[in-house]
Amino acid sequence: MDASEAGAWSWWPAPAKLNLFLHITGRRADGYHLLQTVFRLLDWGDRIGLRTRSDGQILRIGDSVAGVAPEQDLAVRAARVLQQATDCGQGAEIRVDKQVPAGGGFGGGSSDAATVLVVLNRLWKTGLSVDALAELGLALGADVPVFVRGHNAWAEGVGERLTPITLPPAWYLLVDPGVHVPTAALFRSERLTRDTPAVIIGDFASGALTGNAFEPVLRALEPAVEAAFQLLAQVGTPRLTGSGSGCFVEYPTRDAAQQALESLPKMLQARVVAGVDRSPLLDALDAMDV
Template structure:
């Protein structure tokens, strides 16, 4: 086995509550992560010279700052392996979209290279490494829809409904840091139990970042208002993507086709198990 081509799936935050702010500036939260079948694709080819090489660079992002390069080098250091890899990313998920694309790419790098290099790390060990790259990386490493607390790293696997989602990207990129620094951000939502969250529906299934993001980014507010005419709709993460759930594919595709100037629209199926883990038999 010298090359693996693997998916890096997106996620949606079915709810996102900000419950506090720690002394180090990080926010505590509660969220429901759902994996969807909208994916980047990452090809990993083993090298004997120990080099980590990125084939297709991201404009404006230095290789040393690229999450998949950082993930590969992190795993090299942790394992002590002398192996290297050539990394080729086919990017479909928008940057700054709230779909977790960069974190998922990093997780696929860790899980994929662990298999390619035959290192034998457990998913728990890989998730611990991934946390240093970003709070969303562990959920993609574990590869299951999850209830999350803390800064998003305290995960409990859950089984959610699996509707068809229309996901709309209004064509803007959101600064997560700016949203979390905004003085009007709700930071004191009362914590709820996982059982209550899983019951679904308003008022629990909301995104506390939504009001701030809509004020800062009018295009997102417009897309969210339009999608809400078809079904209850929310922001995912800090955006920019908004989404709504539908019971059948036909309705979802009809709504996506009508998005027009509101943004690029995808139809994705909700999942509970990551296609990455299906591909590797994890």
């Protein structure tokens, strides 16, 4: 394919998320666990570069997703799923500017996939609705639909039953302990509580829900996670996000979060980020003529 057959590169946000709490309430007949959680979108994440092709090829450019083969990369898989679902003859080149650590529970891979689905749907003019894109995304991962829809949400089922939720402004001190425990190993743990009684949104709004079913498992399995919790306990109430090792503390102001960050040891992989009401991806789509 010569240059005249390629579109221009465009860059798009793939925001990270936090699970502000996470309960496992049971299991479906097919073995998938049922959960309740609240997804909070952040103003920090990966960036996805996309360039359309006329020859139908889907190519990942560069090797920014360490240890992940192109055929396993969720961003590449998302493009192929959309292509197949719409019988689209166009292709794409994909670059991932990776900022979100793998295995942290911040949703980086799922958000990358969602951004590819949503943006290529525009660039290829395939015309799928948000509901249809979310359904495609669910086949890639339970967290993909919330990024497709682009709003904070109360989630149930395997994470696909989403109810938009309004959250107050907040800033978060994030710590990445740098370890990755496979989710399957966590689900096998005897420490995991799998039958927490179902709750309602009002319980979360009251401030009563902050726990994560995976926290005791990860703290027992990984000394780095336990150490992060011990350090964060000096500056607030630490929590775990998703089924990853990422930890966070919530603050009402950026100054409070920044002050806490500055009191922690410099060797920690830590940062301050803001929660957002609406995905930066939706803002970027509104701002671009595509």
